[in-house]
Amino acid sequence: MSETATPAPTKVQLLELLAAIGTAQWREFAAAAAQHGLTPTQARVLAQLDGPVPMRGLAVLLVCDASNVTGIVDRLEARELVRREPDPADRRVKNVVATEAGRQVIRRVREEMQAAHGALDTLDEAESATLYALLARLRPSMEKG
Amino acid sequence: MSETATPAPTKVQLLELLAAIGTAQWREFAAAAAQHGLTPTQARVLAQLDGPVPMRGLAVLLVCDASNVTGIVDRLEARELVRREPDPADRRVKNVVATEAGRQVIRRVREEMQAAHGALDTLDEAESATLYALLARLRPSMEKG
DNA sequence: GGCGATGTTTGATGTCATCAAGTAACTCGA
DNA sequence: TCGAGTTACTTGATGACATCAAACATCGCC
Numbered sequence: 001m002s003e004t005a006t007p008a009p010t011k012v013q014l015l016e017l018l019a020a021i022g023t024a025q026w027r028e029f030a031a032a033a034a035q036h037g038l039t040p041t042q043a044r045v046l047a048q049l050d051g052p053v054p055m056r057g058l059a060v061l062l063v064c065d066a067s068n069v070t071g072i073v074d075r076l077e078a079r080e081l082v083r084r085e086p087d088p089a090d091r092r093v094k095n096v097v098a099t100e101a102g103r104q105v106i107r108r109v110r111e112e113m114q115a116a117h118g119a120l121d122t123l124d125e126a127e128s129a130t131l132y133a134l135l136a137r138l139r140p141s142m143e144k145g
Numbered sequence: 146m147s148e149t150a151t152p153a154p155t156k157v158q159l160l161e162l163l164a165a166i167g168t169a170q171w172r173e174f175a176a177a178a179a180q181h182g183l184t185p186t187q188a189r190v191l192a193q194l195d196g197p198v199p200m201r202g203l204a205v206l207l208v209c210d211a212s213n214v215t216g217i218v219d220r221l222e223a224r225e226l227v228r229r230e231p232d233p234a235d236r237r238v239k240n241v242v243a244t245e246a247g248r249q250v251i252r253r254v255r256e257e258m259q260a261a262h263g264a265l266d267t268l269d270e271a272e273s274a275t276l277y278a279l280l281a282r283l284r285p286s287m288e289k290g
Numbered sequence: 291g292g293c294g295a296t297g298t299t300t301g302a303t304g305t306c307a308t309c310a311a312g313t314a315a316c317t318c319g320a
Numbered sequence: 321t322c323g324a325g326t327t328a329c330t331t332g333a334t335g336a337c338a339t340c341a342a343a344c345a346t347c348g349c350c
Contacts, residue, residue: 007274008273009274009277011259011262011265011266013277014265014276014277015170015258015259015265017281018166018167018170019170019174020284021163021167021280021283021284022163022166022167022168022170022171023167024284025164026167026171039306039338041306054328054329055328055330056328064307065307065308066328066329066330067308067309067330067331068306068308069329070329070330070331071305071306072305072306075305090315090316090327090328091314091315091316091328092316092327092329093315093327093328093329094329114156114157114160117156117283119282119283120156120160120283121156122282123279123282125153127279128153128154129152129154130275130279131159131276131279132154132162134268134272134275134276134279135162135163135166135276136162137264137267137268138265139162139166184336184337186336186337199298201296201297209337209338210339210340211298211299212298212300212301212338212339212340212341215298215299215300216336216337216338217336217337220336235296235347236345236346236347237296237298238296238297238298238346239297239298
């Protein structure tokens, strides 16, 4: 892997490659979601629902206005993929919980995402570890502008 | 970097890390665009306009319906960031061209994106080359589901 | 000349995003 | 304890994207 044939890429090239992979991955996610009648946003919400999450918490996770979440959850609830439960400790908050149907749907979306990425299987263990380590160094500084 | 402390990541971990970086990058792009009064979509369109591009071509690049492009270009044109020109060879097509103002705006957005990624500067040449090579192997298979 | 394919726009509709405003419930200090 | 300020959620108005169906002009070609 050293003495590589690849010349050092410019910063711009790296950014563009990252962007290309990012948009490709997003499109696949959207496509997988669409196969189950979900918009990307709805799928994203379901993906966050490991346990009960208050509306406000969803707004934080989605980085959007709280009032926006109301509509999104309304639509998910209308399809029985999600339920609003009162919070026992604070009567202001409503916790959103995925129904069994909701859990199934998001599980399938995830499976289809993974299946689509045979490319990852072409990396051996060392390569995976290297890639992961390098990407991990990129992540933190990207969190705040 | 070899004999690394990092254990081999699972496929899922890698996918999630990629997703995290992807959404972080997208948010930064959106933020940079917003600073110039552009929606992410509008900025994306401007970014494609190296030369004249027909409406239909934009729809292909954006992976969306052609009728959608009409509105997006309308709004950009209203702000003089873009111009519609008749195609000399085919009177059906209208080519979209960035105005000088449009070119300036997108150039600044790009600059801010790069500036935001000091993390990339922490990679030395070899690391950059390795990362690029590994990412490049991921890209092609992601293009079609 | 005329028929099918292509490029663009319009109109209807739905989802996502914002902001402003309203209601209910919590918190905390006087 | 009671009232002021904060917080959680919803509603309503508005705008940008996204789709589809349909209309229109133009092109390509037999």
